[in-house]
Amino acid sequence: MKATFMYAAGDVRVIDVPDPIIEQPSDALVRVTRACVCGSDLHPYHSMPATPDGSPMGHEFIGVVEAVGSAVTTLSVGDFVISPFAVSCGTCEYCRAGLQTSCVRGGFWSDPQLGTAGAQAEAVRVPLADGTLVKAPVDANADDALLASLLTLSDVYGTGWHAAVRGGVTAGSTVTVIGDGAVGLLAVLSARQLGAEQIILMGRHRARTDLGREFGATDVVAERGDEGIEQIRDLTGGLGSQIVLEAVGHRPAYDQAIGAVRPGGVISRVGVPQYDEAPVGFASLFGPNVTLTGGPAPVRAYIEQLLPAVLDGTVAPGKVFDRTMSLAETPKAYTAMDSREALKVAVRP
Amino acid sequence: MKATFMYAAGDVRVIDVPDPIIEQPSDALVRVTRACVCGSDLHPYHSMPATPDGSPMGHEFIGVVEAVGSAVTTLSVGDFVISPFAVSCGTCEYCRAGLQTSCVRGGFWSDPQLGTAGAQAEAVRVPLADGTLVKAPVDANADDALLASLLTLSDVYGTGWHAAVRGGVTAGSTVTVIGDGAVGLLAVLSARQLGAEQIILMGRHRARTDLGREFGATDVVAERGDEGIEQIRDLTGGLGSQIVLEAVGHRPAYDQAIGAVRPGGVISRVGVPQYDEAPVGFASLFGPNVTLTGGPAPVRAYIEQLLPAVLDGTVAPGKVFDRTMSLAETPKAYTAMDSREALKVAVRP
Numbered sequence A, B: 001m002k003a004t005f006m007y008a009a010g011d012v013r014v015i016d017v018p019d020p021i022i023e024q025p026s027d028a029l030v031r032v033t034r035a036c037v038c039g040s041d042l043h044p045y046h047s048m049p050a051t052p053d054g055s056p057m058g059h060e061f062i063g064v065v066e067a068v069g070s071a072v073t074t075l076s077v078g079d080f081v082i083s084p085f086a087v088s089c090g091t092c093e094y095c096r097a098g099l100q101t102s103c104v105r106g107g108f109w110s111d112p113q114l115g116t117a118g119a120q121a122e123a124v125r126v127p128l129a130d131g132t133l134v135k136a137p138v139d140a141n142a143d144d145a146l147l148a149s150l151l152t153l154s155d156v157y158g159t160g161w162h163a164a165v166r167g168g169v170t171a172g173s174t175v176t177v178i179g180d181g182a183v184g185l186l187a188v189l190s191a192r193q194l195g196a197e198q199i200i201l202m203g204r205h206r207a208r209t210d211l212g213r214e215f216g217a218t219d220v221v222a223e224r225g226d227e228g229i230e231q232i233r234d235l236t237g238g239l240g241s242q243i244v245l246e247a248v249g250h251r252p253a254y255d256q257a258i259g260a261v262r263p264g265g266v267i268s269r270v271g272v273p274q275y276d277e278a279p280v281g282f283a284s285l286f287g288p289n290v291t292l293t294g295g296p297a298p299v300r301a302y303i304e305q306l307l308p309a310v311l312d313g314t315v316a317p318g319k320v321f322d323r324t325m326s327l328a329e330t331p332k333a334y335t336a337m338d339s340r341e342a343l344k345v346a347v348r349p
Helices: A039-047 A144-152 A156-167 A182-193 A206-215 A225-235 A251-260 A282-286 A303-311 A327-338 B039-047 B144-152 B156-167 B182-193 B206-215 B225-235 B251-260 B282-286 B303-311 B327-338
Strands: A002-008 A011-016 A028-036 A061-068 A080-083 A123-126 A174-178 A198-202 A219-221 A241-246 A261-269 A277-279 A291-294 A323-326 A345-348 B002-008 B011-016 B028-036 B061-068 B080-083 B123-126 B174-178 B198-202 B219-221 B241-246 B261-269 B277-279 B291-294 B323-326 B345-348
Touching: A002 A327, A011 A327, A028 A080, A028 A144, A039 A327, A061 A123, A061 A144, A144 A156, A144 A303, A144 A345, A156 A174, A156 A182, A156 A241, A156 A261, A156 A291, A156 A303, A174 A182, A174 A251, A182 A198, A182 A206, A182 A241, A198 A206, A198 A225, A206 A219, A219 A225, A225 A251, A241 A251, A251 A261, A251 A277, A277 A282, A323 A327, A327 A345, B002 B327, B011 B327, B028 B080, B028 B144, B039 B327, B061 B123, B061 B144, B144 B156, B144 B303, B144 B345, B156 B182, B156 B241, B156 B261, B156 B291, B156 B303, B174 B182, B174 B251, B182 B198, B182 B206, B182 B241, B198 B206, B198 B225, B206 B219, B219 B225, B225 B251, B241 B251, B251 B261, B251 B277, B277 B282, B323 B327, B327 B345
Parallel strands: A174 A198, A174 A241, A198 A219, A241 A261, A261 A291, A323 A345, B174 B198, B174 B241, B198 B219, B241 B261, B261 B291, B323 B345
Antiparallel strands: A002 A011, A028 A061, A028 A123, A028 A345, A061 A080, A277 B277, A291 B291, B002 B011, B028 B061, B028 B123, B028 B345, B061 B080
């Protein structure tokens, strides 16, 4: 089958690989209906050292079950499934607590120990399939818009939702979202669904911030740094934002969050931090009693909850996809997202 | 009157100063019944550069109102009062939200802008008296044990309580408390009052950890660093602690907290951080979805709530005072606490 590999920064290729097979009794094989390129795939695209064997790419997909191992009890051949970006057993302490990203048996996609390959491919072997996959009453030939929205449940929608949930967004909240990528925009949508009254989106790409307004942003701030912080203060009666959802992951976004948050408020991060240390002392977090929370979203915990509004069309998170390409074109999807020509690209094998 | 000033690291003197007077209509003058030395007073005691005029010391006291300004409405001469370690107006956005440490009109004790002097003195001018002070139905000649417990409401008990509340301690919680100083021990008491099932106290001073056990600690871990973390894991079924209350403020205590906390758990800091930057990246906070919270305790928000159990003797937080000295002896109180001969010293003017 065809699958996408990265060989070095900027070097993505679609190559022939052996078809995946059932290796463990708890595995399922899934034929991919749609996969996509993630903002986090752009980190290695910028910095990955050359690797002769390459790395399999992609961790977001929806598809149809093609085979199941002997121990799989909840899935059958032909089921339409949504796959979270992390593999989870569904039974350990952390899975039961809704923190499947810390599952003691699972791991992140393409974890060498799990032996999983990338999802930007024709098919995928899914370990711990009963715990990991979520069935949905969908025809794999459904229209593109619905498939796109279902695909967001694999990562970006659940990640935006996690930011909002961890941030404690509730009816009447004042929320600032840093970042107008797919996760930031879906954090806006999530904050709106949870009842936020004021949602300030910090972003500078007009097409994206327009979609942010459609998702529920009440204000858009294009400025960054001190100027951006000033604007947030102006928009919040001088107090700052009760809740800041940080969907970027670079250090300036962290500093922006510190500047924008109100004393007693919450910074909820879902942008994967590209830094190790940051200010946490008296002047930043401690003095104003600011809470720092967030992490990789246990999207598995949210799929069932978010699915109904996707299926009945109440929300259309799939609007973050502004391009669909064939699997053979996946390298172009990276280029388009890296150059910001595309917000997020769906891949159709 | 007599008041305590620090002139340099290790140089504390009790000197004659003018009696305080009412300066603003919202002021009250309070004759000090008991003050005390705080663990945080030891930071300048170690590091303060020589200052010819000295700095007034002390931010914890109980006493009797001796005079009130013309705008004071809730206090009368003769009232027994408990003073939080921060001045607050009681009416601003933050005071109404129970975050009096961020009051827009108030500030921390001895703030030059407020013109307040230290509480290790015979009397104190209290600005914004209606917002700051809390009346209690107590005779200033009550027994030492009750006065000691009331004095903890000025800072250390409310600070331990804040740690536990911000940490989200609830019935059945597993809690680790780092630090066996007065705040750590009262964080143990607070966690117990909030229903924690397992309370692990990290400390190595037997007399203190014994008091910790009396306050509700179920386990004591004397080891530090990796060995201490190992012990926490052993005591929590390998998972780590759901909630870690950090009552020290030095960087190794932060690292200890990161090592001790369970994925999805909370680190609640009330030890004033003596560092600015610390790990917050994927390996520390983000990957395991750990929440970092806490700050200076708005003890004003907690006094009314904690007072009844102190008055009726249900709890005796004043047991953290193991020594009482006269005001003239205050310099010795610093020496005794610095050498760890004393846990916490009450000062009787």
